[in-house]
Amino acid sequence: MDEKRGPNFSWLVKMAWRDSRRNRSRLFLFVSSIILGIAAMVAIYSLGDNMSEEVDRQAASLLGADLMIGSGKQVSPAIQKMVDSLGDRRSEQRMFPSMIYFSKTNKTRLVQVRALGGEFPYYGALETVPSSAGKTFRNGQAALVDQTMMLQYDAKVGDSIKIGNVSFVVAGTLINAPGQTGLSASVAPPVYIPLQYLEQTGLSQKGSRIVTQFFFKFDEPVNMEKLVDDIEPRLDIEGMSYETVETQKQNTARSLEDLTDFLSLVSFIALLLGCVGVASAIHIYVREKIKSVAILRCLGAKGRQAFLIYLIQIVVVGFIGSLAGAALGTIIQQFLPIAFKDFLPIKVTAEFSWSAIGQGLLLGIVISFLFALAPLVSIRKISPLNTLRLSFQRFSLFKDPVKWLVYLAIIGFIWAFCYLQIKEVQESIGFSIVIVIAFLILVGSAALLMWTVRRFFPNRWNYLWRQGLANLYRPNNQTTILIVAIGLGTAIICTLFSIRAILLNRIQLTAQGNRSNTILFDIQPQQKDSVIALAKQFNLPVEGTVPVVNMRLEKVNNITGEVLRKDSTIKMRRGLFDREYRVTFRDSLISSEKITKGRWSGKREGPSGTVFISLDENYATNNSIKIGDTLTFNVQGAVISTIVGSFRKVDWGRVQTNFLVLFPTGVLEEAPMFHVLVTRIESKDVSARLQQQMVQRFPNVTIIDLSAVLNIVSNIIDKVGFIIRFMAAFSIFTGLIVLIASVMISKYQRIQESVLLRTIGASRKQIFYITALEYFFLGALAAATGMFLSLGISFLVAKFMFETEFILKWVPLLIVFVSVCFLTVFIGLINSRAVVTRPPLEILREEV
Amino acid sequence: MATILNIQNLSKTYQSAGRTLTVLENINFSVEAGSTMAIVGPSGSGKTTLLGLAAGLDRSTTGSVELNNIKLDQLNEDQRASIRNQHVGFIFQSFQLLPTLTALENIMVPLELRGEKNIKPRAVDLLRKVGLGDRGHHYPAQLSGGEQQRVSMARAFINKPQILFTDEPTGNLDAETSRGIVELIFNLNKEAGTTLIMVTHDLELANQTGRIIKLKGGRIVSDETTANSN
Structure with a gap:
């Protein structure tokens, strides 16, 4: 007999099959925890693939033309000459914000007016x-009005609207325009x-x-790259700026990629949560398999x-x-284009994506293997x-270096996955650290x-x-896994609620008390009085108007x-x-600003004196501008050289006429300007x-x-929130599945002692209470930890990202808390009901 | 006759709560091939620890264990596993059958681990010998305690071991079933010419072997041959 010969791989597979006989369900x-995570990934990857194909297919209609040249300032004669020489067909569009007046209902609304000349769009x-309105409105004094606004203002085709001095007949309802999103x-x-x-x-x-x-249309094929190279220096x-079909395609693809990358990261959290469930379940499984x-091993393995x-x-x-996850993801994918329609500039048809399914399968296998x-x-x-x-030995993490290697591999995998989505080393490290810290906090x-429970056990209870x-x-307790799974899900939901409250509060704050809540722009000097x-006449508090002068920055020192x-x-x-600066001039500061560096005099000393301006300190810091630097502005043709005299801290959250650049008096009084009026309407x-009337x-x-x-x-927060809630739902449901799996696994652990308790005389009611209390404690602590985690995150977001006051809305958090506790107890009891309702011996024979 | 097991200066200590706990101390004996022997002693005397060390399930703290002229202390766990597979058979008090394998599959595992082919007829034959010819497709949970121990015996003999270790083989069985099992062990052992080392509390059972080593407090207090000694 050959002593070195051993079992081959097929025997290992056979033994794996045999061993699984009583454990397949x-x-x-165990793996049901990862199904939703994989489903989310496959659905998002498929959406990404579908979008990428659609962008390729619809690239021309995204721009609506072969080439677009745009500017936020008046077009110079030289550029106009160049424009006139380009393309076989041309269209011109001028866009600006303005008020619209609905004659029938006497209502007004701020809109974006697009004055369109030519046949644009040439594609799409x-x-x-009616469908003909898109072309016919150009022939008369007619307008196309956005469909949501038509509904909100109860307007119909044929109604009259007034923009500026002109009334237009609504020729049609605008459903979509090239490159436009619902948002x-x-x-x-x-x-x-x-x-x-x-x-x-x-x-x-x-x-x-x-x-x-x-917008330009070229009837014959043109080397667009060369054309753009020629005109770019002049532009x-x-x-x-300019856009070609190719640049538009790249920009759209990039922004859609950003969207899918973000969604993938959110899905990844659900997947990680599922993986923690898998790891915990396998840990218990291994403990049961020791014998x-x-x-x-005894027989020679x-x-x-x-x-x-x-x-x-x-x-x-x-x-x-x-x-199973890939199949579910493919089904979910069918609904994603509908769910995300407000964010997509193109129509996306859900199509089967083999590469997304392949990626999902690979990810599922790798991640279940690793965890x-x-x-x-x-x-x-x-x-x-x-x-x-039995129980001869206990496993110790610290004694097995291979385990440490596995944990390192898991962290490495999380980082690599994040990096593949974000493509930024530091940000992906940051994301991985946040995930690891969140997990550590929950495990801790x-x-x-x-x-605490062991140390301060209430013996008199x-x-x-x-x-x-x-x-x-x-x-055999399930405390750690349930707190991680339920806590993480709760944290995501609560963070969403908190951030929403913080954002809305930030705006509401500005309207509270006697603060202004209405701003009137574009008041011409002759209209001011x-x-x-x-x-x-309306008894509104008015303290005069603020002059605003448009200008461009030409040089900072010699740059x-x-x-x-x-x-x-x-x-x-x-x-x-590149930007247009809206600048005011005054001799004093207002309540929303204060000087933090340098000196503010407020007045130019004589007609030829140096012009000392004041800059917002963040703006100056971000652009490396220092006190004493020379800034040269072009005020609609007139060049003005200024010196940075001071920096100001500006409270941008207040509805006041705040400016990045503040001029002293005695410089801009004769420049073309408009006025702004700020007031409060109760x-x-x-x-x-x-x-x-205005x-x-x-x-x-x-x-x-x-x-x-x-x-x-x-409305925007609701729309963005919907997407996050949609993705967070995967985490929540994964948390629930992990909860169900954990409870069912722990059932095998708990069953013997419950049966023993019943055998020695515990009533069904007592077992029921013990089980309910255990899951209540778990649910309550997990939800509370998740809530506090979310409050920490929200506090940091409020303080450092939005630089606003952190506020706490207890009601939604309490609703989440109660719901999570109820669900935990409910699932715990449902899965343990056999112990309560059936005779002890019957359960022992069947389950143990 | 050749020596199959040689134990010299064997001791085993554990660290427990910062203290050293000596379970076995200075154990010396050897066993001749084909002989039968019992290790007896009160609970906590170190019987099972000695069996584990002798069978290569554990490593001694000091001293040596030589099984079939192979020094077990110089081998790692995987090498000892290979030795167990080639030379050793086990029968445990709690049967230790794999619950997810049928009776027949349980019996075949030691030979499957060797990578041997066409083993089913041998397993079926052994199953018939232990009186369970028609129960091969049953799972352990579907068998009585006595039947499970018979399957365990068939598994112990399938690899034709040179030495068989049994740990309280009748400890979980009633008196009548125990008698049948003991008879079967000795019959199979005799037929195969295997060395038998049995750990037991039962002096009547121990007396059926040729030699009895008595342990107390981790030391050998007596080493006597019995009337059954050849």
């Missing part, structure tokens, strides 16, 4: 109802009017915030062989779980001596709970309470926009020279009437009503 229960269409439409709903009426509206005066876009000088492994038998089981079951490996490596160390004395809370409490730390008079573009070592933000009725008499004046802004922000 339980093994499947302006989707309208962008809800912030500033678009209204299309023919370009030829723009002048008559009176809204295109000098100084108005108009963005001009030119750069004029601060203009079988010891027998095999090597440690590696015993380990492989169980590894094969886990990988196969992990594969089956991943397969099962930590408890499985212990099998190598099970001594055959356990056949003689569980350990602390067990220690009623027996049932003591028994329920003691179950939290006794051997009349506007103030009108406001006073121009061109120099900045070419020299990547200069630490200034790209948009520094009632909605007064606000509506003022807006109506739009009728001063149609160029834009009114921002803070309550309307609040509605918009609330």
Whole structure:
């Protein structure tokens, strides 16, 4: 006999199969935790693939033309000449915010007016109802109005709206325009009017915030790359931008990739949660298998062989779980384009994605393998001596370096996965650290709970309470896994609620007390007195108006926009020279600002004196601008050289006329300007009437009503929140599955002692109470830990990200707390009902 | 006759709560191939620990165990597993059958671990010998205690071991079943010419072997041959 010959791989597979006979449903229960995580990943990957294909397919209709050139400032004659020479067909669009007045209902609304001339879009269409309206509105004094706004303002096709000085007939409802998303439409709903009426509206005066876009169609194929290379230097000088089909495709693909990467990371949390469930379940499974492994070792099996038998089981079951997850993900994927429609600039059709399914399967196998490996490596160390004395040994994490390697591999895997999504080393390290810290906090809370209960055990409590409490730390307890699983799910949901409350509170704060809540923009100098008079007719508090001058920054010391573009070592933000600056001048500071560095004089000393300006300190720091630097501005043709005299800290959260750049008096008084008026309107009725009269008499004046802004922000948060809730649902349901799996696994652990208690006389009611109390303690602590974790995260977000006050809304958190406790107890009792309702012997024979 | 087991200066200590606990101290004996022997003693005397060390299930603290001229203390756990598979058979008090394998599959495992083929007829034959020819497809949970111990015996003999270790083989069985099992062990042992080392509390059972080593407090207090000694 050949002594060196041993069992081959097929025997290991056979043994894995044999060993699984009595455990298959339980093994499947282990991996059921990862099904939802894999489903979420496959669904998101599929959506990503579908979107990428659609972007390729619809690239031209995203832009609507072969080339677009755009600018936020007046087009120079040189550029106009260049524009006239480009393309076979051309369209021009001018976009600006303005008030719209619905004649039928006497209501007003801030919209984005798009004055369109030409046949744009050349690819795709302006989707309208009726469908012909997208073309016919250009032929007369007609407009296309965003569909949501039509519904909100009870407007119908054929109604009349007024923009500036001109009334338009609503020719159609605008369903979609090239490159538009539901989200962008809800912030500033678009209204299309023919370009030829723009002048008559009176809204295109000098100084108005108009963005001009030119769209070009080339009938013959053109080398677009070469064309863009030719015109780019000229566009750069004029601060203009361009888009081609290719750049639009890249930009859209990149932003969609960002969306899917973000969603993948959220799904990944659900998957990780499931993996913790798998690891915990396998840990218990291995403990139950000590005897079988010891027998095999006793009969001559090597440690590696015993380990492989169980590894094969886990990988196969992990594969089956991943397969189920991939199938579920493919079903969920069908609904994602509907769920995310507000965020997508293209129509996405759900199509089967083999690569997404492949990635999901691979991820499922790798992750179930990695997370099962930590408890499985212990099998190598099970001594055959356990056949003689069970519980001969206890596993110690610290004694097995392989376990540490496995934990390192898990952290490495989390980082690698994050890196593949974010493509940023530091951010992915940060994300991994946050995940590890969150897990550690939850694991630490569980350990602390067990220690506290044991240390300060209430010996005088009623027996049932003591028994329920003691179950939290006794051997085979589920405290750690349940607190991690339920706590993490709760933390995600509570963080969502808290951040929503913080954001809304930040805006509501600005409208509280006697603070201003309405801003009137674009008041022309000749309208100033009349506007103030009108406001006073409504008894509104008005303390004059604030002048605003539009200008561009040409140089910081000797650095121009061109120099900045070419020299990547200069630490200034790209948009520094491209943006239009709205600047005011005054001789004193207002309550929302204070000088933090330098000196503010407020007045220019004589007509030829140095102009000392004051900058917002964050703006200056971000662009490496120091006190004493020279900033050269172009005020609509006139060049003004200034010196940075001081920095200010500005409270941007207050509704006041705050500015990045503040000029002293004696410089800009003769420059083209408009005025802004800030006031407070107490009632909605007064606000509506003022807006109506203002739009009728001063149609160029834009009114921002803070309550309307609040509605918009609330709407955006709801839409973003829906996506996060949708993704968080995977974590929550995974948490529930982990809970069910943990309870069912712990049932096998608990069953003997429950049956023993019943045998020695415990009533069903007493067992019921003990079980209910144990799960209540678990649910309550897990939910509380999750809530406190979320409060910590929300506090940090409020303080450092939004730089606002942290507020606590207890009601939604309490609802989450009560729901989580109830669900935990409910699931715990449902799964333990056999112990309560059936005769002890029957259960012992069947289960043990 | 050749020596199959040689134990010299064997001791075993454990660390428990910061203290050293000596379970076995200075054990010396050897066993001839084909002989039968019992290790007896009160609870906690170190019987099971001695069996574990002699069978290569554990490592001694000092001293040596030589099984079939192989020094077990110089081998790692996987090498000792291979030795157990090749030369040793076990019968335990609590049967130690794999609960997810049928009776027949349980019996075949030692030979499957060797990578041997066509083993089913041998397993079926042994199962018939222990009186369970028609129970091969049953799982341990479907068998009585006595039947499980018979399966365990068939498994112990399938690899034709040179030495058989039994740990209280009748400890979990009633008197009548015990008698049948003991008879079967001795018959199979005789037929196969295997060395038998039995740990037991039962002096009547111990007297059926050829030699009795008595342990107390981890030391050998007597080593006597019996009337059954050849």
